[in-house]
Amino acid sequence: GPPELPPVDSRAALDFKGGETAALNRLQYYTWDSNCVWEYFETRNGMVGGDYSTKFSPWLALGCLSPRKVYDEVGSYEKEWGSNKSTYWVVFELIWRDYFRFFAMKHGNKIFFPHGPSGDAQAQKQEADVLERWRAGRTGAPLIDANMRELLATGWMSNRGRQNVASYLVFDLQQDWRFGAAHFEALLLDYDVCSNWGNWVSAAGLTGGRINKFNIPKQSKDYDANGDYIRLWVPELKAVPNEHIHEPWRMSEAEQAQCGVRIGTDYPEPLATGAGKAGF
Incomplete structure (x- = not known):
């Protein structure tokens, strides 16, 4: 069978688990259950704990979570609770992600x-x-x-x-x-x-x-x-x-x-x- 994964370090910001189910659970938690999305702009420069930032990026990088899903979820949240600088900034971070894709397309191997x-x-x-x-x-x-x-x-x-x-x-x-x-x-x-x-x-x-x-x-x-x-x-x-x-x-x-x-x-x-x- 596959080798056993090492135990998660107790100091880790989050116990990341792969897959779409874990990704959607994180999206649900960060947006609706904890209301962390409302304070993202104020907390995003933190370094300790699970809630200072969305932590969506591992799931986005591996295709477990779609950026369009995140965008739609934040939009649904804004319709129900209103928008602020934090909800805007979560979407803005997704746009930064897109930017670097276009940046790589434009410059090709020069980025290396x-x-x-x-x-x-x-x-x-x-x-x-x-x-x-x-x-x-x-x-x-x-x-x-x-x-x-x-x-x-x-x-x-x-x-x-x-x-x-x-x-x-x-x-x-x-x-x-x-x-x-x-x-x-x-x-x-x-x-x-x-x-x-x-x-x-x-x-x-x-x-x-x-x-x-x-x-x-x-x-x-x-x-x-x-x-x-x-x-x-x-x-x-x-x-x-x-x-x-x-x-x-x-x-x-x-x-x-x-x-x-x-x-x-x-x-x-x-x-x-x-x-x-x-x-x-």
């Missing part, structure tokens, strides 16, 4: 080229030790490490997390963006070629459009203010106080001893701080 559709020159190193530390969640940047460990353990990462780990790999570590895209392809439950490679080449700033370089400590403070997500996935830092959880390398030796974590021994020195002058 080192310099993307724009052909812009960019530093693209391929340092095995650096890439491995990024992949394993051992960069020394807590927000990055938490997201990369979640991906390894569960096959899932939030949208906010995906933007940050991509920016960090490309702009802070100056590594080849295609390594990141290939790593995501290997692990994501919701992998599809257009969304994955389209988003990655966009994150690398190689589409001719706006370049989004993220200030990782700022993002960490903005979207994981109390460090709950970091502590969930980087337990070495569980005793680090809020004021240092986002940049633990700034702690003095005495503070590190008090927290029971030595930077460089128990948790890595940062490959890069992720705090460039420019960035969101």
